[in-house]
Amino acid sequence: MSAEPHYTLYHPRWYRRRVSVWWWLRKWSYAGFVLRELTSVFVAFFAVVFLWQLWAVAQGPEAYTQFLARLKTPLFFVLDTVAFLFVLFHAVTWFNLTPKAMVVRLRGTRVPDAVIIGLNYAAWLVLSGAVAFVLLRA
Amino acid sequence: MPSSLALTVARYRPERESEPSFQTYEIPFRKDWVVLDALNYVKDSLDGSLSFRWSCRMGVCGSCGMKVNGTPKLTCATFLADYAPGPVRVEPLDYFPVVRDLVVDLTDFVRKLKHVKPWIIRDEEKPPSEGEYLQTPEQLDTYKQFSMCINCMLCYSACPIYGLEPGFIGPAAVALAQRYNMDSRDQGAGERLKILSAHDGLWQCTFVGECTKVCPKHVDPAGAIQQYKLTAATHWIKSLLLPWGTR
Numbered sequence: 001m002s003a004e005p006h007y008t009l010y011h012p013r014w015y016r017r018r019v020s021v022w023w024w025l026r027k028w029s030y031a032g033f034v035l036r037e038l039t040s041v042f043v044a045f046f047a048v049v050f051l052w053q054l055w056a057v058a059q060g061p062e063a064y065t066q067f068l069a070r071l072k073t074p075l076f077f078v079l080d081t082v083a084f085l086f087v088l089f090h091a092v093t094w095f096n097l098t099p100k101a102m103v104v105r106l107r108g109t110r111v112p113d114a115v116i117i118g119l120n121y122a123a124w125l126v127l128s129g130a131v132a133f134v135l136l137r138a
Numbered sequence: 139m140p141s142s143l144a145l146t147v148a149r150y151r152p153e154r155e156s157e158p159s160f161q162t163y164e165i166p167f168r169k170d171w172v173v174l175d176a177l178n179y180v181k182d183s184l185d186g187s188l189s190f191r192w193s194c195r196m197g198v199c200g201s202c203g204m205k206v207n208g209t210p211k212l213t214c215a216t217f218l219a220d221y222a223p224g225p226v227r228v229e230p231l232d233y234f235p236v237v238r239d240l241v242v243d244l245t246d247f248v249r250k251l252k253h254v255k256p257w258i259i260r261d262e263e264k265p266p267s268e269g270e271y272l273q274t275p276e277q278l279d280t281y282k283q284f285s286m287c288i289n290c291m292l293c294y295s296a297c298p299i300y301g302l303e304p305g306f307i308g309p310a311a312v313a314l315a316q317r318y319n320m321d322s323r324d325q326g327a328g329e330r331l332k333i334l335s336a337h338d339g340l341w342q343c344t345f346v347g348e349c350t351k352v353c354p355k356h357v358d359p360a361g362a363i364q365q366y367k368l369t370a371a372t373h374w375i376k377s378l379l380l381p382w383g384t385r
Contacts, residue, residue, distance in 0.1 A: 013152035014235035014243060019301040026208070030298060033346045097345065101364035108276040 039090035042083040095120045143167040144225035145176050150236050173213040174202050190240040200290035204240050205229040210292035212354045231295035250307050254315035259326025271323040284317035284362055286355040293349035293359050305338040309349035309359030312340055316362040335370045
């Protein structure tokens with residue numbers, strides 16, 4: 001036999017392509033997906049800062065002033081800004097995806113996607129307004 | 139309008155080469171030609187050795203799925219004019235083993251499809267003398283979209299999760315399971331829940347959403363998976379709270 005690739009009749013030699021490590025750079029939608037997954041890190045970052053804040057409050061006024069001073073450093077300003085942008089991306093992308101997971105039927109017809117997305121944004125606004133009201137009242 | 143167009147086609151001849159290469163053919167450009175017409179022109183007039191699958195030429199059989207310029211497409215519904223002046227690059231679908239040229243092996247999907255029991259399951263069949271199972275247009279409407287799937291495999295080829303985790307049950311299989319779960323005549327949702335919420339089931343999906351974008355029949359497999367995640371999660375919470383009442 002020749003030195004050509006081994007081939008058996010009825011048992012094709014399949015070619016399997018390996019998935020590149022850089023698959024997510026092939027398309028903007030893939031990159032957007034990976035970015036959305038990454039946003040969870042920044043959501044966790046906000047949660048950790050919040051826990052730190054609670055801890056500082058529990059320690060007393062001195063610790064809390066120190067905590068506030070830390071937050072005002074340029075490092076935290078940059079970190080917070082980046083984290084805020086990612087959290088915003090997280091909220092917007094997930095809100096836009098809700099109608100895919102939630103199908104609401106009213107009187108036999110499907111509620112349009114835009115209505116479900118709109119209601120999510122409305123709830124977001126109302127809750128943010130309520131939080132702002134409680135915080136700014138003092 | 140160009141008079142001809144360069145069609146670059148992936149070739150893989152396992153008896154001759156150990157990995158695919160590309161071959162370019164100069165084909166006449168015609169406004170009414172789809173990519174499949176161009177491939178058939180190559181096969182008939184230029185190179186009879188080119189292998190690819192096709193059957194109905196009208197977006198019903200789901201045989202002619204290939205990657206056109208990097209995107210999974212039904213080649214019978216993809217006009218050359220949309221890619222003029224070219225070149226047009228045709229490759230086999232991603233993540234399936236290539237048998238020859240543009241032909242991929244779909245055994246994995248067929249096995250997975252059978253696994254989700256895509257048929258009407260009844261606890262007890264009623265005898266034919268009692269007549270058919272009736273269904274209202276509203277009941278039909280809840281699952282009709284998912285029943286449009288033609289198993290063309292474009293969604294698998296668009297799903298990076300399937301590429302990275304070949305065990306993943308995949309978009310079309312879940313959409314078709316959901317087609318039967320939502321059918322008012324079916325009583326097999328409990329059986330399918332066990333299969334779909336298993337390790338390689340729907341939780342592998344992290345909602346990239348590309349499957350829905352490439353679907354030529356507007357089945358929305360990504361939607362089917364997310365809706366089913368909600369059902370599975372609700373069921374799980376119920377089983378925690380009411381361990382005796384979740385059948």
